Amino acid sequence: MGAGIAEVVARGALPVVGIEINADALERGRGHLEKSTGRAVKRGKLTPDGQREILDRIELSTDFAALADCDLVIEAVPERIDLKRQVFARLDEVCRADAVLATNTSSLSVTEIAVATNRPTKIVGVHFFNPAPVMKLVEVITTVLAEPAAVAGVADLVTKLGKTPVTVGDRAGFVANRLLFGYLNQATAMLENGHATRDDIDVAMKAGGGLPMGPFTLMDLIGLDTCLGVLDAVYAESRDRRHAPSPLLRELVAAGLLGRKTGRGFHAYDGAPAETVE
Numbered sequence: 001m002g003a004g005i006a007e008v009v010a011r012g013a014l015p016v017v018g019i020e021i022n023a024d025a026l027e028r029g030r031g032h033l034e035k036s037t038g039r040a041v042k043r044g045k046l047t048p049d050g051q052r053e054i055l056d057r058i059e060l061s062t063d064f065a066a067l068a069d070c071d072l073v074i075e076a077v078p079e080r081i082d083l084k085r086q087v088f089a090r091l092d093e094v095c096r097a098d099a100v101l102a103t104n105t106s107s108l109s110v111t112e113i114a115v116a117t118n119r120p121t122k123i124v125g126v127h128f129f130n131p132a133p134v135m136k137l138v139e140v141i142t143t144v145l146a147e148p149a150a151v152a153g154v155a156d157l158v159t160k161l162g163k164t165p166v167t168v169g170d171r172a173g174f175v176a177n178r179l180l181f182g183y184l185n186q187a188t189a190m191l192e193n194g195h196a197t198r199d200d201i202d203v204a205m206k207a208g209g210g211l212p213m214g215p216f217t218l219m220d221l222i223g224l225d226t227c228l229g230v231l232d233a234v235y236a237e238s239r240d241r242r243h244a245p246s247p248l249l250r251e252l253v254a255a256g257l258l259g260r261k262t263g264r265g266f267h268a269y270d271g272a273p274a275e276t277v278e
């Protein structure tokens with residue numbers, strides 16, 4: 001997500017500083033940026049010079065101090081509240097006092113992250129959808145502590161980047177994930193109960209629901225660990241059984257079968273002879 005968001009901002013003609021945890025992650029991030037913009041060149045949507053200009057706007061570093069002059073920081077670290085709070089406390093130290101610090105969390109409490117800093121009025125959520133360069137929606141999350149100007153400033157920027165912002169309250173899953181994951185979880189429960197096969201459920205929702213991907217293909221794209229994290233958070237807040245994560249999803253995550261990013265999830269992407277779940 002970090003690379004996708006950096007690409008979106010650089011495509012909007014703004015300079016970006018991308019911070020990664022170590023040199024290996026930084027090289028992977030560079031690879032994602034080159035692959036994603038390269039795909040646009042191959043499809044004739046971007047010239048090679050245009051691609052170079054976008055990539056040249058992105059400075060990559062492993063040093064948080066490189067963020068010192070940024071107006072806005074968008075964090076996209078793994079979905080663990082302790083880690084997010086730690087990162088925000090560090091950002092609070094290195095960033096300008098008037099900088100807005102935003103989290104791309106899918107389901108964690110923006111308020112809990114905000115209170116880990118000395119500037120809770122300048123902490124907002126900015127939730128991109130996967131793949132970030134393609135999906136139009138960005139949820140801008142406000143909290144009871146956030147300054148209206150900080151929230152409005154982020155929503156304006158999202159519009160300038162060619163995306164569609166909606167401003168939502170700090171509730172688990174916000175709007176889109178709260179609605180989407182009830183459906184995804186029901187699909188997993190259907191599979192688990194032998195109601196229909198994985199492929200038939202995928203086909204039904206693609207061909208009959210008019211969706212670009214069926215639920216299992218989509219969960220593999222999102223990452224099954226992220227899916228489980230969203231469901232756990234929404235269920236903890238709503239206690240709505242539709243959001244109680246399916247045991248099958250939990251089992252796949254425990255097995256390290258996280259979807260496309262690990263080569264296997266509901267589907268296999270690594271040429272494995274047997275598909276994981278049918």
Ligand code: 3HC
Pocket residue numbers: 036039040043045105106128129130131132133134135177180212213218222226230
């Ligand atoms: N990165 C950048 N661009 C990508 C991309 C990627 N990973 N994947 C596809 N694209 C671009 C292609 O270059 C192409 O661009 P163009 O139209 O300008 O030429 C366009 O997307 C369409 O790609 P393809 O023709 O190769 O493939 P599809 O038509 O099958 O589209 C898809 C792929 C865009 C992923 C489409 O299947 C889709 O929209 N799927 C649903 C995705 C979705 O619902 N995302 C939301 C998930 S929920 C979430 O993210 C929230 C989180 O908190 C969990």
